[in-house]
Amino acid sequence: MWVYEKKLQYPVRVSKCDVRMAKYLLEQYGGADGELSAALRYLNQRYTIPDKVIGVLNDIGTEEFAHLEMIATMVYKLTKDASVHELEAAGLGANYAQRDHAMFYQNAEGVPWTSAYIQAKGDPIADLYEDIAAEEKARATYQWLIDMTDDVDLQDSLKFLREREIVHSLRFKESVQILIDERDKKRIF
Amino acid sequence: MDSQERVWKPYRGPFDPCPPIPYKTYVVPPNLFIPFQPPGLPQFPLNEALRAGTLWPALYSPYESKAGKGGVKG
Amino acid sequence: MTDAIPCDPKYYELLEQLQVLDFALVELNLYLNTHPEDLKAIEQFNQLTQERTRLANQFQELYGPLQNFGRAYSKCPWEWNQTPWPWQV
Numbered sequence: 001m002w003v004y005e006k007k008l009q010y011p012v013r014v015s016k017c018d019v020r021m022a023k024y025l026l027e028q029y030g031g032a033d034g035e036l037s038a039a040l041r042y043l044n045q046r047y048t049i050p051d052k053v054i055g056v057l058n059d060i061g062t063e064e065f066a067h068l069e070m071i072a073t074m075v076y077k078l079t080k081d082a083s084v085h086e087l088e089a090a091g092l093g094a095n096y097a098q099r100d101h102a103m104f105y106q107n108a109e110g111v112p113w114t115s116a117y118i119q120a121k122g123d124p125i126a127d128l129y130e131d132i133a134a135e136e137k138a139r140a141t142y143q144w145l146i147d148m149t150d151d152v153d154l155q156d157s158l159k160f161l162r163e164r165e166i167v168h169s170l171r172f173k174e175s176v177q178i179l180i181d182e183r184d185k186k187r188i189f
Numbered sequence: 190m191d192s193q194e195r196v197w198k199p200y201r202g203p204f205d206p207c208p209p210i211p212y213k214t215y216v217v218p219p220n221l222f223i224p225f226q227p228p229g230l231p232q233f234p235l236n237e238a239l240r241a242g243t244l245w246p247a248l249y250s251p252y253e254s255k256a257g258k259g260g261v262k263g
Numbered sequence: 264m265t266d267a268i269p270c271d272p273k274y275y276e277l278l279e280q281l282q283v284l285d286f287a288l289v290e291l292n293l294y295l296n297t298h299p300e301d302l303k304a305i306e307q308f309n310q311l312t313q314e315r316t317r318l319a320n321q322f323q324e325l326y327g328p329l330q331n332f333g334r335a336y337s338k339c340p341w342e343w344n345q346t347p348w349p350w351q352v
Contacts, residue, residue, distance in 0.1 A: 003330050007278060008349045009286065010239065016259070055296040063289060073350035139218065143252055150259025159252060163242025166250050167293065170220040174297040177225050226294065228301045239283045244290035 002062070009066040010160045012073040013153035019090035021149050022078035023108055028071045028145070028161075030105030030113035033137040035071055039064035041118035041134065045127045048120060052182075053128070053175040060168050067161055074154065075103060128176045135169035193217055193250055218250040269326060269347050277322050278352075281329075284315045 028034040042061030046054050079087065079101055087096045094110060105113035121127055142162035146155050198212050230245045238244045268274075291308045298304060319329055327342040328335030337343060 003332055003334055006327075006329050006331075006349060007281065009289070010242075010282060011275075011279060012350075053296075056293070059289075059293055059296060063293075069349065076350050139216075143216065146252060147255040150254065150256040152258045155254050155258070160240075160242040162252060163248075163250060166218045166220045167243050167248055167290070169218075170223060170226060170248065171293050171297055173220065174225050178297060226298070228298060229303065235287045236283050238290065239279075239286045244287055244294075 002065075008070055008073060009063070010070060010157060012070050012077070012157045014074060014077040014151065015153040016149075016151040017078075017081075018149065018151060018154075019078055019082045019086050019092065021145075021151070021154065022075045022082075023091050024145060024148055025071055025074050025078070025108075026106055027108040027141055028138070029068065029075060029103070029107075031107035031141070032117040033134055033141055034107070034113075035064050035068035035138075036105055036113060037117045038134060038138065039068060040115070041120075042131065044118065045120045045131070048122050049124050049127060050179060050182075052178055053124070056171055056175045057131075060171065063164070063168075067164065070157060070161065072103060074157065124179055125176060128172050128179075131172045132169050132176075135165045135172065139165035139169070193219065216250065216252065219248050223247065270352055274326055274352075277318070277325070281315070281318055281322055284311055284318060287311055288315060 030036055039061050042057040042064065046057045046061070049057060079092070082090075082092075082101070084093075084096055087093060087101075095104065095106075098104075107113070119127070119130055121130070139162055142158050142165065146158045146162065149155060149158075193216055194214050195217055196212050196214050199210060201209050226245075226248075230247050232238065232244050233241055233246055233249075235244075241249050243249055288308065288311050291304055291311070295301065295304055295308060323329055323335050327345060328337060331343055
């Protein structure tokens with residue numbers, strides 16, 4: 001089971017009223033390479049991956065939910081006091097028409113999240129390589145998001161999230177190596 | 190540490206309509222150069238580790254916004 | 264939350280101290296998942312876990328429970344569902 005902890009993993013500050021960024025940040029909320037995809041991908045792969053690397057998937061998957069909450073916090077802060085007009089000007093008019101200020105698991109273009117974004121191939125190498133690719137794609141997305149804002153506080157939180165992708169990518173690469181090094185084990189169970 | 194940035198020059202076609210971008214860059218983050226993290230790597234002080242997003246300077250990758258630093262209220 | 268006002272300067276200070284410790288623990292945890300024989304890292308993990316427990320207790324004494332489902336005590340009235348939630352601060 002999971003137990004909720006009532007704090008963010010990293011402080012999120014937004015110092016500029018910039019509704020436009022809220023729409024772009026949705027890419028990391030409900031996008032293909034976003035935090036929801038990451039969390040669900042890793043947790044779902046746990047069940048069919050060799051025991052030695054279950055912990056890696058379990059814990060990185062759990063950390064991704066903390067990142068999802070950070071992204072949600074950014075979007076929440078950026079849109080909370082926005083008027084209908086401001087939302088419309090930022091391209092969130094259609095979102096308002098459907099759900100007022102409520103959030104939705106969608107990407108920056110408004111495409112709803114789908115489980116087709118994630119995979120468990122049942123082959124541990126294929127799965128871990130997908131995970132490494134997912135981390136690099138998320139790192140790249142964070143770079144483009146950082147490029148789109150001059151708000152230093154928002155940049156700061158996004159830089160933290162970008163760095164986490166780098167560390168996760170390394171842990172997945174190490175997991176591949178751990179599975180490669182299993183070669184001397186014989187089938188005597 | 191080596192630069193984490195690589196530069197390349199995009200091909201210029203004779204009929205490209207826009208003013209050309211002189212060069213493009215991409216990042217090669219430190220995880221690419223570490224096959225398996227060795228034990229005992231030096232650590233950041235813990236408060237700096239939170240800010241950096243990693244406990245180990247060897248894994249740290251700086252990135253600066255192309256939009257610059259605008260600070261507060263735009 | 265009778266002892267201190269949420270969102271006072273001390274709240275942010277303690278919260279960040281906790282985030283600092285917890286972040287180091289996340290990093291060490293992920294590292295140890297692929298380095299299970301690193302005794303020094305395990306010792307550091309255990310030592311920081313001890314510090315974390317002490318700091319979390321201090322925080323909860325002032326600002327209410329950090330975790331639900333019986334991982335922290337409550338005063339009366341029920342403290343868990345009081346504001347602020349993490350995205351509100």
